[in-house]
Amino acid sequence: EADIYQTPRYLVIGTGKKITLECSQTMGHDKMYWYQQDPGMELHLIHYSYGVNSTEKGDLSSESTVSRIRTEHFPLTLESARPSHTSQYLCASSGITGLQETQYFGPGTRLLVL
């Protein structure tokens, strides 16, 4: 089972601020993901990475950007936060368990932009 860490867990910030949501995993997984989830709704993939120096956009358009300079680290950045960015952001990484590849999630960051 993967150990995935996200900081901060909760963030309240004003419009226009730059923020970075941190995500780290200790299992050496090559693949990592960022999902956005509004309260009571399904998860939508916004970014993913196959490995170091690899980043791709997901199904849901997002104004955020990501980087993957180290295998264990996959931070997400919003250059100028807006109230529409208020949501929960979940980071995941995937590795082989048994015969299947399973995504394991971090605890999430709940973002509120005022």
Add this chain to the structure above:
Amino acid sequence: AQKITQTQPGMFVQEKEAVTLDCTYDTSDQSYGLFWYKQPSSGEMIFLIYQGSYDEQNATEGRYSLNFQKARKSANLVISASQLGDSAMYFCAMRGIYSGAGSYQLTFGKGTKLSVIP
């Protein structure tokens, strides 16, 4: 494109009883995987169980079992002997596009909120 449908926004179950959470899916892929995750109010997503499309037997993990009916494209989660700690959102997910370097994307349903009554 893959699609997951969970038709039960909310479910109630008496403690110690069994409950079935419905999930139907749509895909044109021959090979796919189905996952169930639990999301407590604290927000993290906890992996519960996996079923591969070519698995002949239904998956089981402790009190969780997956009732996989391939012809009907359904993958219902059965929780036996419900406990108060089972109260949470439950999401069904499907392995999506297999895109390079062994990666894949998950498509999630809208979830079912399960409440266990003492």
